Amino acid sequence: MKKSDELNSYQEQFIIEKTDSDEIVVAIAGNPNVGKSTIFNSLTGLNQHTGNWPGKTVSNARGKFVHKNKSYILVDIPGTYSLMASSVEEEIARDFICFGNPGATIIVADATCLERNLNLVLQVLEMTEKSIVCVNLMDEAKRKKINIDVKGLSKLLGVPVVGTCAKNRKGLVDLLDQIHNITVENQKTNTFILKYDNSIEEAIKILEPAVHKNLVGLNSRWVTIKLLDGDVRLINSINKYCNIDILENKEIVSKLQSAREYLNKMGIDNVLLRDKIVSRIVCKAEEISHRVVYYENENYNLRDRRIDRLLTSKTFGIPIMLLLLSFVFWVTLAGANYPSELIFNGFSWVEGKLDSFFIYLNAPWWLHGVLVKGLFKTVSWVVSVMLPPMAIFFPFFSLLEDLGYLPRVAFNMDNFFKKVCAHGKQALTMCMGFGCNAVGVTGCRIIDSPRERLIAILTNNFVPCNGRFPTLIAIISIFFVGAQAGFFSSIISALLLTSVIVLGVITTLAVSKLLSRTLLKGLPSSFTLELPPYRKPQIAKVITRSLMDRTIFVLGRAVAVAAPVGILIWLLTNIYIGELSILAHCAGFLDPFARLVGLDGVILLAFILGFPANEIVLPIIIMSYMSGGSLLQLDDLFQLKELLVANGWTWITAVCVIIFSLMHWPCGTTVLTIKKETRSMKWTLASILIPTILGLSLCFIITTVSRIFIN
Structure with a gap:
């Protein structure tokens, strides 16, 4: 049974x-x-x-x-x-x-x-x-x-x-x-038989009749070759599928033994047999190709080889990769400013109409506050800040993907991952993480080794997803570039953002090395990475696909999370216990610990409440600092900087927020994805604790050193 x-x-x-x-x-x-x-x-x-x-x-x-x-x-x-x-x-x-x-x-x-x-x-x-x-x-x-x-x-x-x-x-x-x-028409095709060496064909003749008799419904010649080859995985699959144990079938075992004895007598052991089978397939493919493929230009792929010499060279490969990344960030930052402002102004106009409508209805102040100052204002912030950058970044990323550049990224990074005993394909999963870490975790399926796949999953969160970019960009622009817009400001912002990404990659490599030497010991496995030819992308299709499949998807998830959180924050800041709001009590409770790591209670609470989606961390901070728990009008980054500085922010605070944004627990969607992929609560908890402990530790070191040497 x-x-x-x-x-x-x-x-x-x-x-x-x-x-x-x-x-x-x-x-x-x-x-x-x-x-x-x-x-x-x-x-x-x-x-x-x-x-x-x-x-x-x-x-x-x-x-x-x-x-x-x-x-x-x-x-x-x-x-x-x-x-x-x-x-x-x-x-x-x-x-x-x-x-x-x-x-x-x-x-x-x-x-x-x-x-x-x-x-x-x-x-x-x-x-x-x-x-x-x-x-x-x-x-x-x-x-x-x-x-x-x-x-x-x-x-x-x-x-x-x-x-x-x-x-x-x-x-x-x-x-x-x-x-x-x-x-439907049952058109007959000719059975393709690949002929091997005479000695192998003779061994096939010895075994195949027994296989044909006992394994009905399977290709007897192909199964015979696999049995001679000793393909354990296939034997196990056949046993499960046919509900038998092949190696208990006396007739098959007897003939298999005779066939192998014959091969041994001919000087062919299992290793040589596998080599001969593979060699015959390769030679036949070459023979057929020579008969049906004609080259008018023998150097048809010369251009691709020349480009690869540059893009994958040990000297220029990494610098070009960083320049490309910086360029994409620069275009994203420079191109998103005006659309973001336009969208935000549009939402502000709608908000004014909503205010007038609620006043006209003589609606309760709390209903007005919850729906307009909480829900609508938060959603409008998320859409204004996220939509333009995503609408630029994702198409650029998809264009690089369609051009065939991403496999070159994996090629350039392979040696680094090999040195830390991880898998070269982890570079591809990191690239996927730029859009969404949950997608990056799912993408780890391309890694065959369970050990290396787990390392890739546990370290994917060190690459900032699109939800963390608004916070990173805003903090970099305000504290390290200057709030004014301009050509040079956007370039410096892009370079600093690229530096943050590089820090994330270095952290990924360091943690991968640590895991390989402790919890997940092992050697790196080899893999075949194909460098596909460079292809002319279909720009219209790429833009449409990236907007529909990535931009709208990520934005929709962010809005779905931002709406209820906006309501929650408004309620927490407008419901009082004694002289303080609930949010103030929570922030006050967290404040002593947060100060040790260069943050404050509001910032730490914002990251905790932002667990469903990282996109809402900065809006929560602003709503918490401003009166009434709503995102009041901030005309430009100067006003935002004044608000943050008035609440005790320094450049040390900004650095710690950037570090902690880069290194803290994954968002809720990513955590659920990790649980699904690993099927382990232990590793899911590890994926939460590893980046969080590392982020808090770095923030503590930065804060302590700055207090000693600066103060």
Whole structure:
């Protein structure tokens, strides 16, 4: 009975829920950076759902489309370079194709580097003949004067091959027709058989009949090769799926032993066998590529190589990266000033009308205060301060992403992370954290090693998210640049903000090193990082996607949190116990400890109340300092500085606020995401305590040193 339960739970991983029994499941596989997601989105549109593979932390996207009155479910298999199952992604991709029994499998390949992509194509074709090869990015190949004989490739592989340019939807109708032909018309494809050395083929002949007899429904030749190879992960998967123990099947064990004895007699052990199998796949891919790919210009990627020599060089790689980051911040700061002022003035005009409306209604003062001075004023501040910078920063970030620069960032940072025994891909998850730390934590799924993934999760919060930028920018502008706007002021602000980011990165490396030597000991693992070709971004699509998927999403979350918090702060500052408001009592309680670390009770309380979202920390500080707990009109940064200085702020306070903003507990959304990803309350608490203790310690040191040497 226990085995039956295990069988059902394992098979559930491959059951795709259907709304109609006639729906056909189609899998889409491919290397990373080949446009697989673009094809998936083009075919399914908005009719898609993203979750996790059961028991895994790898995304599972599926969507639906209709072609020729037939409904299909498209399952996006994790992008991978191989099916040798050395990572979670490879295991999921292999097992779904093997056990999920899709009606067809689309294998997406990059037309500009077909030879390398053919390695995965050949591995999939060894598993299933119900395949379609989609050679994508044909427009880029044409631009680089690379010609591909699609018909010749189809003839060599024995399956349909379609050339596409997914971003322009070219060739997608042909792809849909081929899916229909294989799944509905039952179009026959030729079984692809990759021939190995004579000795390996002889061993296959010894074992395959027993496999074919006992493992019905699986590709007997492919399973035979994996058994000879000693693929433990696949053997375990087959045992669970078929509810048997292969190594207890006397016939299979006997033939497997005979086949291995034969190979040993021929001087082929397990290691050499694996090498020969991989070598044959690589050689076959090279052979096919030479027959179907024609280069008008052999130096088609010379420009990319020259650019990479500069952007990834040991001398210039890091400085250029910092200059680019500073440039993005400068454009964001310089471009956001006027729109922010315009939006805030617009909200102020609306606020005046609301004041008149409530006075006209003769509404109770507390209702007027809660709705206008609390809720509306806080929301208007958050929108005014956050919307313009995000509307500039996110499109720039997305453009760098589309250009192909972010993998170069990971390449430049890889050596630093290797030295602290962390994973090079952590650089990519840090970049994701700029927008939202919760997204950065989710992005840590790309790291295979559980130890290194956990390090990346625990240190992601040291990169300031978009919610912390308003506080950082305001404090830097007021205390270290000067409140006046101007060209040089914005440049200095951008450089100082970049310095804060660099401090966050250095802290990430230091804490990663500490964790690697204490709680999470281990050596760094190697990984394959592809540097994709530089691509001309579709600016209109990038801007639209970044505004809708990132800007509006983050702003909506901030507003949803700011509204109730604005009401709460107004109530806390207007409900009195004795001669002091509730907020004053709370701030007074925290004040002695806060003073030790260079803050005050109001600032520390603002960070605590800002736990749901970092965007509201600065509004809470201002509302707490001002009379009546509302964000009264502040015409410019001069008035804001006067308010802060009047409440005891110095440049030491400003430094400590910046440090603590960079290093304190994650926001509520990020904490929930960490709990979901780690499935551990212990590590969730660690993610809260590590940055908080470090931030408080640094603030204490700065405050103590300044008091000794300055006072």
